[in-house]
Amino acid sequence: xxxxxxxxxxxxxxxxxxxxxxxxxxxxxxxxxxxxxxxxxxxxxxxxxxxxxxxxxxxxxxxxxxxxxxxxxxxxxxxxxxxxxxxxxxxxxxxxxxxxxxxxxxxxxxxxxxxxxxxxxxxxxxxxxxxxxxxxxxxxxxxxxxxxxxxxxxxxxxxxxxxxxxxxxxxxxxxxxxxxxxxxxxxxxxxxxxxxxxxxxxxxxxxxxxxxxxxxxxxxxxxxxxxxxxxxxxxxxxxxxxxxxxxxxxxxxxxxxxxxxxxxxxxxxxxxxxxxxxxxxxxxxxxxxxxxxxxxxxxxxxxxxxxxxxxxxxxxxxxxxxxxxxxxxxxxxxxxxxxxxxxxxxxxxxxxxxxxxxx
Amino acid sequence: xxxxxxxxxxxxxxxxxxxxxxxxxxxxxxxxxxxxxxxxxxxxxxxxxxxxxxxxxxxxxxxxxxxxxxxxxxxxxxxxxxxxxxxxxxxxxxxxxxxxxxxxxxxxxxxxxxxxxxxxxxxxxxxxxxxxxxxxxxxxxxxxxxxxxxxxxxxxxxxxxxxxxxxxxxxxxxxxxxxxxxxxxxxxxxxxxxxxxxxxxxxxxxxxxxxxxxxxxxxxxxxxxxxxxxxxxxxxxxxxxxxxxxxxxxxxxxxxxxxxxxxxxxxxxxxxxxxxxxxxxxxxxxxxxxxxxxxxxxxxxxxxxxxxxxxxxxxxxxxxxxxxxxxxxxxxxxxxxxxxxxxxxxxxxxxxxxxxxxx
DNA sequence: TTGTATGCGTTATCAA
DNA sequence: TTGATAACGCATACAA
Numbered sequence: 001x002x003x004x005x006x007x008x009x010x011x012x013x014x015x016x017x018x019x020x021x022x023x024x025x026x027x028x029x030x031x032x033x034x035x036x037x038x039x040x041x042x043x044x045x046x047x048x049x050x051x052x053x054x055x056x057x058x059x060x061x062x063x064x065x066x067x068x069x070x071x072x073x074x075x076x077x078x079x080x081x082x083x084x085x086x087x088x089x090x091x092x093x094x095x096x097x098x099x100x101x102x103x104x105x106x107x108x109x110x111x112x113x114x115x116x117x118x119x120x121x122x123x124x125x126x127x128x129x130x131x132x133x134x135x136x137x138x139x140x141x142x143x144x145x146x147x148x149x150x151x152x153x154x155x156x157x158x159x160x161x162x163x164x165x166x167x168x169x170x171x172x173x174x175x176x177x178x179x180x181x182x183x184x185x186x187x188x189x190x191x192x193x194x195x196x197x198x199x200x201x202x203x204x205x206x207x208x209x210x211x212x213x214x215x216x217x218x219x220x221x222x223x224x225x226x227x228x229x230x231x232x233x234x235x236x237x238x239x240x241x242x243x244x245x246x247x248x249x250x251x252x253x254x255x256x257x258x259x260x261x262x263x264x265x266x267x268x269x270x271x272x273x274x275x276x277x278x279x280x281x282x283x284x285x286x287x288x289x290x291x292x293x294x295x296x297x298x299x300x301x302x303x304x305x306x307x308x309x310x311x312x313x314x315x316x317x318x319x320x321x322x323x324x325x326x327x328x329x330x331x332x333x334x335x336x337x338x339x340x341x342x343x344x345x346x347x348x349x350x351x352x353x354x355x356x357x358x359x
Numbered sequence: 360x361x362x363x364x365x366x367x368x369x370x371x372x373x374x375x376x377x378x379x380x381x382x383x384x385x386x387x388x389x390x391x392x393x394x395x396x397x398x399x400x401x402x403x404x405x406x407x408x409x410x411x412x413x414x415x416x417x418x419x420x421x422x423x424x425x426x427x428x429x430x431x432x433x434x435x436x437x438x439x440x441x442x443x444x445x446x447x448x449x450x451x452x453x454x455x456x457x458x459x460x461x462x463x464x465x466x467x468x469x470x471x472x473x474x475x476x477x478x479x480x481x482x483x484x485x486x487x488x489x490x491x492x493x494x495x496x497x498x499x500x501x502x503x504x505x506x507x508x509x510x511x512x513x514x515x516x517x518x519x520x521x522x523x524x525x526x527x528x529x530x531x532x533x534x535x536x537x538x539x540x541x542x543x544x545x546x547x548x549x550x551x552x553x554x555x556x557x558x559x560x561x562x563x564x565x566x567x568x569x570x571x572x573x574x575x576x577x578x579x580x581x582x583x584x585x586x587x588x589x590x591x592x593x594x595x596x597x598x599x600x601x602x603x604x605x606x607x608x609x610x611x612x613x614x615x616x617x618x619x620x621x622x623x624x625x626x627x628x629x630x631x632x633x634x635x636x637x638x639x640x641x642x643x644x645x646x647x648x649x650x651x652x653x654x655x656x657x658x659x660x661x662x663x664x665x666x667x668x669x670x671x672x673x674x675x676x677x678x679x680x681x682x683x684x685x686x687x688x689x690x691x692x693x694x695x696x697x698x699x700x701x702x703x704x705x706x707x708x709x710x711x712x713x714x715x716x717x718x
Numbered sequence: 719t720t721g722t723a724t725g726c727g728t729t730a731t732c733a734a
Numbered sequence: 735t736t737g738a739t740a741a742c743g744c745a746t747a748c749a750a
Binding site: 079089114131145 | 439450477486487490492504507611
């Protein structure tokens with residue numbers, strides 16, 4: 001992912017002919033309207049509308065005839081018109097900050113999106129994905145407040161970014177990840193990072209390890225602080241020292257650097273809890289470099305259940321995040337808020353330890 | 360990515376109070392309308408509309424006063440109303456087949472999406488992402504044909520899936536990847552797989568290798584056949600044997616299996632072109648397993664420039680795909696089609712060889 | 719239970 | 735150049 005500066009650009013090599021596609025939207029032409037259905041069914045538009053929105057009061061017989069007409073004409077209600085009168089768009093925005101978009105390739109994030117989309121597919125909400133450029137956030141703001149969507153889901157890379165929190169009063173918003181500072185009253189769904197870290201650390205303890213170091217994440221990111229806290233708690237309960245801490249920034253390089261610092265301290269280390277798999281990857285390379293065996297000399301547990309884990313040698317034991325469920329839950333919570341169903345402000349999903357070979 | 364069956368589900372642990380959010384859309388309440396702007400500016404609605412759509416014929420003076428009113432009221436045009444009269448939604452669908460969604464975590468795919476979103480962010484089109492379940496494709500069809508979007512971009516995993524091709528007559532559609540069978544006249548943008556494979560193979564040849572094997576992709580997928588074809592062409596030109604071919608399905612496991620078969624043939628091999636990095640990864644493990652050195656004994660080149668490549672040992676030389684540009688180009692082509700600007704039916708983007716340590 | 723009439727916020731046609 | 739006014743397709747209060 002390092003080198004590879006592609007020179008690719010607008011090089012277009014044609015082949016087929018390029019028939020000027022007349023103009024404008026093809027589908028919009030001659031779409032059947034509610035009125036046409038009414039005519040065909042021999043009823044009024046109001047009645048058709050009732051059938052479409054399955055209003056309780058309508059004769060079964062007439063209902064069937066209307067449905068037949070609908071089927072025959074292949075009628076499908078015009079969203080814009082409906083939205084205009086309802087004041088509801090049936091659309092939900094998925095806001096992803098540009099900085100996050102760069103690491104869009106993060107499988108965790110990808111799964112979250114997938115979960116959202118899959119859940120929404122079962123409802124009749126549409127997902128409007130938009131990348132918010134940090135440069136001019138007003139554009140996003142305008143879009144969100146412009147009545148284009150009924151609600152929004154904000155996911156930022158390693159969570160904690162609630163810069164759109166203030167919009168929560170104007171528009172239903174659900175965040176992915178705990179906010180850094182306790183927010184007034186924003187909704188969010190998160191994975192239980194503290195519990196996950198505890199599980200990971202206890203696993204190490206159960207293996208008999210007592211010299212357990214950690215490479216923690218940035219302390220200005222909730223997952224960073226929570227995972228460190230979990231590690232501390234587990235160690236505290238076991239009465240084991242929690243002195244061996246080095247910080248990283250969740251990148252492999254920072255993980256490698258932290259591992260070096262840990263090793264260079266000279267003290268004994270028989271286990272490592274890395275706050276994410278990427279940093280564990282960095283640690284792996286340093287460990288190999290110094291001829292230390294995993295898990296023989298040092299057992300290591302990661303966090304995230306990245307793509308790295310399964311293919312690493314040895315395969316990495318790590319804490320799995322239910323990414324897709326996380327996404328689905330965010331969507332579910334948002335839909336509930338939109339529809340006025342009471343929901344808790346914070347929803348937290350459990351992690352699961354995936355035991356492989358490294359610990 | 361193998362194990363890890365998370366038991367996570369709907370475990371919700373609350374914390375804050377759950378104030379019933381009244382009901383319905385917050386943003387829709389009391390949004391300023393064009394009429395209000397007109398009133399404030401002391402002009403007619405028509406004039407305001409003209410200013411908004413910057414029609415040429417309108418006094419500079421009056422324009423300013425209207426703009427002032429717009430700013431003061433923080434007016435934003437109602438999309439639904441506009442769409443109702445225009446018959447244009449300013450929305451574009453991104454259709455991703457469910458099977459593709461599963462491998463959503465594919466960084467290549469993710470970058471494509473990113474490219475699309477980024478490009479669209481500069482236009483005033485909205486991106487409606489929808490996962491089409493193979494189970495009932497009618498739902499997607501209805502959505503697409505229901506006048507919800509002005510056009511669609513269809514990306515499927517390893518391309519070639521043009522099952523929505525027939526909709527191309529009713530709605531502007533751009534596909535990612537060359538169709539398997541020559542389609543009537545669908546638009547698509549693709550990477551030049553043949554050229555990429557040629558470049559890769561020629562690189563191997565330039566290194567003096569002459570016993571060049573390949574692990575090809577499925578021959579029912581365009582990239583699979585194109586990359587194999589490219590390899591063959593390069594070999595043919597050099598007058599070198601193209602007998603060493605084994606097929607895989609683009610997965611690491613299949614790559615490993617293919618590598619084993621290749622080695623078990625007993626003939627000499629001094630280089631390998633894997634049709635994608637994932638299969639190269641599988642090959643790597645087998646090579647290591649058998650004590651073969653890379654690139655000493657066997658030089659290997661992959662394709663895709665996956666996450667695997669940079670972190671592999673040795674780092675993988677591979678063919679980079681301009682994923683983001685691909686996405687951007689798809690969006691660009693679609694917008695042109697929608698707006699009636701002539702475009703070539705097929706656009707192909709160049710790849711770039713990324714030389715690292717494996718060849 | 720069904721139909722009639724009105725309005726949702728814009729754009730477009732036609733006069734002025 | 736600007737202003738009335740009529741659609742656009744649908745939902746609903748009200749009348750029947």
